[in-house]
Amino acid sequence: MTPFLDRLRGESVYFEHFFSNGSATSYGLFAAFCSALPRFGRSAIRTHYGNDVLCLPEVLRRGGYRSEMVIGQSRDRTQSHPGLFMARNGLDAFRDEGNFAPAAPRNRLGIEDGALFDLMRARVEALHAAGRPFLLTTLTTSTHHPFEVPQTHPDVRTLSEQPDAYVTAVRYLDLELERFFSGLRRHGLLRNTVVVILGDHGRHGKWGRSDAEIKVGNFLAPLFVWMDESLAQPTTFRPRTVSMVASQVDLAPTILSLTGLMPALTPFVGRDLSCALIRECQEDNVAYFTNGGENLIGLVDSGGIWMYPVRTQTGVEMGLAVPGPSRVRAVTDPDVAPRQQRLLSLYVTGNLLIEGNRLWSTRKFWDQR
Secondary structure, three states, X not given: OOHHHHHHHOOOEEEEEEEOOEOOXXXXXXXXXXXXXXXXXXXXXXXXXXXXXXXXXXXXXHOOOEEEEEEOOOOOHHHOOHHHHHHXXXXXXXXXXXXXXXXXXXXXXXXXXXXXXXXXXXXXXXXXXXXXXXXXXXXXXXXXXXXXXXXXXXXXXXXXXXXXXXXXXXXXXXXXXXXXXXXXXXXXXXXXXXXXXXXXXXXXXXXXXXXXXXXXXXXXXXXEEEEOOOOOOOOOOXXXXXXXXXXXXXXXXXXXXXXXXXXXXXXXXXXXXXXHHOOOOOOOXXXXXXXXXXXXXXXXXXXXXXXXXXOOOEEEEEOOOOOOOEEEEEOOOOOOHHHHHHHHHHHHHHHHHHHXXXXXXXXXHHHHO
């Protein structure tokens, strides 16, 4: 369904065991931008959007970068408050559906991806012309329920005849992403650029051969890191598939390391994975995830996936290869007790830091330096 992404994978560093830290978009944005663990229950962006948190855009701003985000929905849709949160924590511009022409094609969720990428192209051109380094990020709508996409391409029309609308939406996204990426490349607008492609969360719904597969599917997401040849050197970038465990909290420190702006001291819980762009490293890295709606938390390490329904006496263990077999084990089992203890430590720490507003703020961080 994704011939363009399949080709791009051969030019990228692809993380095959990459996980979202939460089961919804606002969890993913918080983890990816701020390298902080999501809280159990409603996300911090929804509930603590007035808090100051040291996030990627602010560190980049202090290094001379401009940071922008483009989305095809209302910035306050369902009171998720991403615009308020990101404006408070370093984003220079947040463009939502109000920045599109009234005639821009829409689906039930918001602006169609084709129009979204058109505005992204315009912003890339403007930011390049300004001559200042920048971070530009977006969030697509087509691969989110209800998976409404235009039927203009023959592949999309053919696929729309099968029952799974998600498959059709994935093909549409691949087509639009190819048009956007190839156009930028053709006109030299990807020079000196790193492109990062990932999911904000995994697919929801009853998809999987077992309950364990269905639950872990909420957190499975791809990660591609592509680097233009003007930046790629044999000592810094080698297209490959990375088998280490990684998650969204690792993005901010990795990006800051690539730009040379990673501070010596940070409150980030993620790790700098830039070494993985050329070799195997950080093999002891772990991923934590949470789904308040399912009353579930989990931990992933090189030994596999451990999922724990909170307040029960058992958990589910499975290998990194999903789909795959799973088994229920008591939390007191000596073989899983250390993993369970680490999982609960992350669960308690992540929630206390947010609830107590004890995540290191930008002001406190820079005053400490």
